[in-house]
Amino acid sequence: MKFVDTNIFLRFLLWDDVAKAEACRKFFEKALEHHEPLYTTPLVVAEIVWVLEKFYKYPRDKVVEAVLRILNTEILYVDNKEILMESLGFYKLKKIDFIDAYNAVVMIERGINFIFSYDKDFDSIKSIHRQEP
Numbered sequence: 802m803k804f805v806d807t808n809i810f811l812r813f814l815l816w817d818d819v820a821k822a823e824a825c826r827k828f829f830e831k832a833l834e835h836h837e838p839l840y841t842t843p844l845v846v847a848e849i850v851w852v853l854e855k856f857y858k859y860p861r862d863k864v865v866e867a868v869l870r871i872l873n874t875e876i877l878y879v880d881n882k883e884i885l886m887e888s889l890g891f892y893k894l895k896k897i898d899f900i901d902a903y904n905a906v907v908m909i910e911r912g913i914n915f916i917f918s919y920d921k922d923f924d925s926i927k928s929i930h931r932q933e934p
Contacts, residue, residue: 803832803840804841805841806845807849809825809828810849811849811852812824813826814849814870814871829874833875833876838877840879841877843885845879846871846872849867849871853867861892861896868889872886884907884910885903888903895925896922905926914929914930916930
């Protein structure tokens with residue numbers, strides 16, 4: 802198994818450096834052909850979302866599309882992949898930051914319905930009750 806970092810996914814998605822993008826395409830193609838498992842973390846996924854949204858000014862629907870393209874890669878293993886997929890739904894539909902969306906999904910899955918936070922994004926999720934200290 803090989804670990805894939807954020808910048809490899811970004812070069813492949815963005816094609817802002819053609820030589821690197823082509824090398825990344827070949828890397829992923831070879832891994833798929835040889836059924837060679839790849840691994841990354843939810844933090845890498847969060848960084849991809851952040852870079853696409855903040856630096857490249859992608860709209861949320863394009864960010865979601867790009868990240869789903871990555872997460873749906875059959876040879877890619879990511880811890881909490883299901884939580885990441887659900888988080889993308891909150892991120893897109895509720896207009897909540899991706900990290901907050903991820904935390905909200907984790908809370909819901911663990912039966913936690915109270916959060917102490919000044920972040921009002923959580924107010925858009927009916928099953929979560931936000932309270933300020």
